[in-house]
Amino acid sequence: MALLVENLVARRGSFVVRVDRLEVNSVVSVVGRNGSGKTTLLDAIAGVIKAEGRVAACGRDVSRLPPERRGLAYVQSVPVDPPTRVDRFLRMVARMHGTEAEVGEVVRRLGIEALLPRRGGLSTGQKQLVNLAAALLARPCAFLMDEPTSHLDWLNKKAFNDVVKALKMPVLYVTHDPFEAIYVADVICVMEGGRILRCVGGRREELEQVYRVAESFWSPLR
Amino acid sequence: MDSFAKAVVGLTASVLLLLLVALPLLYVDPPPPGFVESFVLTAVFGLAASLLSLVPGLAAAVAARRGGAWGALAQVLYIPAVVPPTSVGVLLLASFSLPRLFCGGGVEVLCASASFVSEHVINRPLGVLIAMAVMALPTSFSIFDGALREERAEAFFRALGFSGLRLLLLLLLSLRSATASALVFSWIRSFGELGVLLIFASYPVTASIYIYQAWLSYGVGPAVGASLAVIAAVAALAFVARRWLS
Numbered sequence: 001m002a003l004l005v006e007n008l009v010a011r012r013g014s015f016v017v018r019v020d021r022l023e024v025n026s027v028v029s030v031v032g033r034n035g036s037g038k039t040t041l042l043d044a045i046a047g048v049i050k051a052e053g054r055v056a057a058c059g060r061d062v063s064r065l066p067p068e069r070r071g072l073a074y075v076q077s078v079p080v081d082p083p084t085r086v087d088r089f090l091r092m093v094a095r096m097h098g099t100e101a102e103v104g105e106v107v108r109r110l111g112i113e114a115l116l117p118r119r120g121g122l123s124t125g126q127k128q129l130v131n132l133a134a135a136l137l138a139r140p141c142a143f144l145m146d147e148p149t150s151h152l153d154w155l156n157k158k159a160f161n162d163v164v165k166a167l168k169m170p171v172l173y174v175t176h177d178p179f180e181a182i183y184v185a186d187v188i189c190v191m192e193g194g195r196i197l198r199c200v201g202g203r204r205e206e207l208e209q210v211y212r213v214a215e216s217f218w219s220p221l222r
Numbered sequence: 223m224d225s226f227a228k229a230v231v232g233l234t235a236s237v238l239l240l241l242l243v244a245l246p247l248l249y250v251d252p253p254p255p256g257f258v259e260s261f262v263l264t265a266v267f268g269l270a271a272s273l274l275s276l277v278p279g280l281a282a283a284v285a286a287r288r289g290g291a292w293g294a295l296a297q298v299l300y301i302p303a304v305v306p307p308t309s310v311g312v313l314l315l316a317s318f319s320l321p322r323l324f325c326g327g328g329v330e331v332l333c334a335s336a337s338f339v340s341e342h343v344i345n346r347p348l349g350v351l352i353a354m355a356v357m358a359l360p361t362s363f364s365i366f367d368g369a370l371r372e373e374r375a376e377a378f379f380r381a382l383g384f385s386g387l388r389l390l391l392l393l394l395l396s397l398r399s400a401t402a403s404a405l406v407f408s409w410i411r412s413f414g415e416l417g418v419l420l421i422f423a424s425y426p427v428t429a430s431i432y433i434y435q436a437w438l439s440y441g442v443g444p445a446v447g448a449s450l451a452v453i454a455a456v457a458a459l460a461f462v463a464r465r466w467l468s
Contacts, residue, residue, distance in 0.1 A: 076377065078372065081373075082396070
C-alpha cells in the first residue's frame with residue numbers, strides 16, 4: 001500500500017482533524033470547503049505539523065519521522081521558485097535520490113525541456129511543473145498535493161491534471177473544486193469540519209455522487 | 223488611487239521633504255573631513271553584518287513558522303527591534319566587559335581570555351560588526367517570516383529530502399526576492415544605527431557616529447551636509463530596491 005493513514009488526530013489551534021482510515025493507492029482527491037481541514041490533513045501526513053496516529057508510506061511506519069524522511073512529496077498550492085537553474089535544481093534532487101538517469105525521462109514526460117536552462121521568469125504553471133518534476137525525481141511513495149492548480153488558468157490547470165492522471169502514481173490530491181476532483185481522481189473523499197465524511201470511487205457515476213454531496217454542503221450558501 | 227489617499231500621501235511626503243530636505247538645506251555646509259571614509263566603512267560593515275544576519279534570520283523565520291518552543295525562542299531575534307538601541311548598546315557593552323567579573327576572583331585564565339575578547343571587540347571593528355549584525359537580525363527575520371507565510375517553500379524542500387544547512391541555503395536561493403530585500407534593508411538599516419554604536423562601538427567611525435560627532439564639533443551646518451548626502455545615497459538605493467523587488 002502506497003500511503004495509509006490510521007487514527008490520525010491533528011490540531012491547528014482549536015481546530016481538530018480526525019481521520020480514522022484513509023488509503024491512497026491511486027489518485028485520491030479530498031474535496032472540501034475552505035477551513036474544512038484539508039491542508040491540516042496534508043500537513044499532518046507530511047509531518048509538517050505534529051499528529052497522533054499512524055502514517056505508513058510504502059508499508060513503512062513513518063509517523064515519527066520528519067518530512068524529509070517520509071518519502072512523501074508535497075506539492076504546494078503556490079509553486080516554489082527553483083533555487084537555481086531548472087536543470088541544476090533537478091539534477092541536485094536526482095543526485096540526492098540516485099535518480100540521475102531519470103532526469104531526461106521525467107523532463108520529457110512533463111514536457112518541460114525548454115525550461116531547463118531557465119532560472120527566473122517562469123510562469124506559475126511552469127513553476128508547478130518544475131516542482132512536480134523535482135517531486136518525481138525524489139521517487140516518493142506517494143504525492144501530497146495541496147490545491148496544486150489553484151493559481152493556474154484553465155488550460156494550465158488541465159495540463160497539470162492531465163500529467164497527474166498520466167503519472168499512474170498514488171496521489172492524495174486536495175482541492176475545493178468537485179469538478180476538478182471528478183476530472184483527476186479515481187476516488188473522491190468529502191471533508192467537512194475536520195472529518196472525512198465519505199469516500200466514493202470506481203465508476204464515473206459514483207464519482208459524480210460526490211458532486212451532489214458537496215452541493216448539499218454549499219446549498220445553504222446559495 | 224482615490225483622491226483622499228492621494229491627498230494624504232501628498233501631504234505626508236511634502237511635510238517629510240520639507241523637514242528632512244528643504245528646510246535643512248538653508249543650513250547646509252560642506253561636511254568635515256572623513257565623510258567618505260565613514261560612509262565606505264558603514265557600507266562595508268553593513269554589508270558584512272547583513273550577510274551574517276541572513277541565515278539566522280531565515281532559520282528563526284522557519285522556526286517561527288513551525289511554532290512550539292523553538293518558534294517561541296525565535297522571537298528573541300525581535301528584541302533588538304523592540305527595545306531602545308541605547309539599551310542594546312549598554313547590554314552589549316556589559317556583556318563584553320566581563321573581565322571585571324573574572325579578574326581578581328582567582329580565575330586568572332578566564333580573566334585573560336575575557337580581557338582579550340573585550341580589548342578586541344569594544345570600540346573595535348569587530349564590535350561594529352557585532353552591533354550591526356545584532357541590529358540586522360530583526361529585519362532579516364521579519365522579511366523571511368513574511369515570505370514564508372506566502373510561500374510554503376520549506377514544506378516543499380523538506381519533502382524532497384532536504385534538511386539542515388542545505389535546506390536553509392535552498393530557501394535563501396528560492397526566496398531570492400526576500401533574500402535580496404533582507405540584504406538591502408538590513409544594509410540600509412546599518413546607516414541609521416546610532417544608539418548601539420555610540421555606546422558599544424563608536425570606533426572605527428561609521429556614518430551615524432560621524433554625523434553625531436560633526437554636529438558636536440562643528441555645529442548643525444556640516445552635520446546637515448553629511449546627513450543630506452547619506453539620505454540621498456540611501457534613499458535612492460531604497461527606492462531602487464523597492465521598485466526592483468516589488
